[in-house]
Amino acid sequence: MALTNNPMAEPYKIKMVEPVKITTKEYREKVAKEAGYNTFLLRSEDVYIDLLTDSGTNAMSEYQWAGMMLGDEAYAGSKNYYFLENAMYECFGYKHLVPTHQGRGAENLVSQTLIKPGQYVPGNMYFTTTRAHQELQGGNFVDVIVDAAHDPYNTDPFKGNVDLQKFEDLIKKVGAENIAYITVGVTVNLAGGQPVSMANLKATGELARKHGIKVILDATRAMENAYYIKVRENGYENKSVKEILKEMCSHTDGATCSGKKDFHTNIGGFAACNDDEMALKMRNMVVLYEGLQTYGGMAGRDMEAMARGMLESCQDHVMAHRIAQSEYLGNKLIAAGIPIVLPIGGHGVFIDALKFYPHIPQEQYTAQSLANDLYVHAGVRSVERGTVSAGRNKDTGEEIRPKLETVRLAIPRRVYTQSHFDVVAEAVIDLYKNRDQARGLKMVYEPKYLRFFQARFEKL
Known part of the structure; x- marks a missing residue:
């Protein structure tokens, strides 16, 4: 069953609107400079269409x-905690729930619980906050994703898969006792929102358990991944998103999850696991870092909203529309010859900045330049996912130059309509026509951690 290329009407009605501010290009040039050409440092009220995240x-x-x-x-x-616990078990199936204020709180708990300094943590491509917590705990991240994930134009339907040979080679090289766990992200954000197949999840779990290694799911967009399995993997076309999600989790030992994505909420997250001792350790630490184990940094009302959003997102038609919006924008860009990561991702469209601006080298922060130019041109805020996000090698201090240097047009759920995406597409196309005029950037301020959030730049 293939994903449709036809636009899909929103499966909801609008009953409240939020006015947006209309600005001039001259104004946007001014505020972009004041923000150090970092889209994270722009004020949201100065943004027309916000696809930052x-x-x-x-x-x-x-x-x-x-x-x-x-x-x-x-x-x-x-009582909201217990409703959330029941919803998590119904959707994900894990035995223990530890609520956190958001996903990185869960990453901190899992990293501190499972990593001993010097151990290795393989994963199917890094994510910024995940790797940061692993490294802060003394872990060494190792990329074990399939090679296709680093090729923006490879159309493999499951480019998020773990390369089992790479994983096994690492086990042989360093020994299973020196591997803290393997992280499997579903979907893989920095690869362009690429999913993992059920067959690969099962095989990864079998290989890990053979060597006594835990599998931790980064389940932030697991429901999107479940939908991709439904429409792309043989044998799952007649199963529901909820059924597929629970089967996915059965091949893992635990998960970290941000409730701010698939669950349609504005705050919240959790860590989950099946191991009693791991759960006890995380509950002990959550009191120190987040709050009591029955709220974990969230208000009761937020736990209730997250639980309800979790149950809503397991509905097939909700995920079908979610993916259709991304497909609609991506296909408009493809039709205009814009270089984007293929296949089109679930949570957004990723522009290949190196092909878009071939004259700007990575050391001049190609994607960061493109993201700022798009904002100045049309008031559309996006985010760099390339050299700035990749940061520096923790041992040598050298900048990491990833093969994927992209600008992500992330799509908030149930916020924008088809007309908004038409505007975004036209803005990107206009910018592409005048791409030769673009200039690179130099970094003038670099924070110690997660530099992409707060770094500042100047135009070259």
Whole structure:
């Protein structure tokens, strides 16, 4: 079953609107410079269409808003926690739930619980906050994703897969006892939102368990991944997203999850696992870093909204529309000859900045330049996913030059309509026609951690 290329009407009605500010190009040039040409440092009120991220930028349903009124704000034992726990078990199937304020809180708990300094943590491509927590705990990230993931034009339907040979080679090289766990992201953000197949998840789990290694799912967009399995992998076309999701998790030992993506909420996350001892350790630490184990940094109302959003997102038609919006924008860009990562990702469209601006080398931050030019040109905010995001080698201090130097047009859930994506597409196409005029950037301020959030640049 193939994904449709036809536009899909929104499976909801709009009952409240938020006005946006209309600005001039001269104004945007001024504020972009003031923000150090970093789209993270722009004020949101100065943005016309905001595709910076799909994290926490979603529109909640009336069912979620109604649940907000049922917030039990008791310090201990909130009824909303138990509803969230039941929803997590129904959708994901893990035995233990530890709530956190967002996904990186869960990454911190898992990293501190499982990593001993000097151990290796293989994964199917790094993600910024995940790798940062692993390295802060003394771990060494090793990329074991399939080679196709680093090729923007390879159309393999499951470019997020773990390369089993790379994983096995690492085990032989360093010994299973020196591997803390393997992280499997579903979908793989920095590869362009690429999914992992069920067959690969199962094989990865079997190989890991053979050597006594835990599999930790980065389940932030697991429901999108489940939908891709439904439409791309033989034997799953008649299964529901919820059924597929639970089967995915059965091949793993635990998960970290940001509730700010698939669950349509603005805050929240969790760590989950099946191991009793691991759960005890994480509950002990969550009290130190987040809050009591029955709220973990969230208000009761936020736990209620997250649980309700979790149940909503397991509905097939919700995920079908989610993917259709990304497909619509991506196909408009493909038709105009814009170089984007293929296949089109679930949570956004990734522009190949090196092909878009071939005259700007990576050491001049190609994708960062493109993201800023798009904002100045049309008021569309996007984000760099390339050299700036990759950061530096923790041992040598040298900048990492990833093969994928992209600009991500992330799509918030239930926020924008087809007309907005028409505007975005035309803006990108206009910019491409005048690409020879673009200039690179130099970094003038670099923070110690996760530099892409706060770094500042100047035009060359």
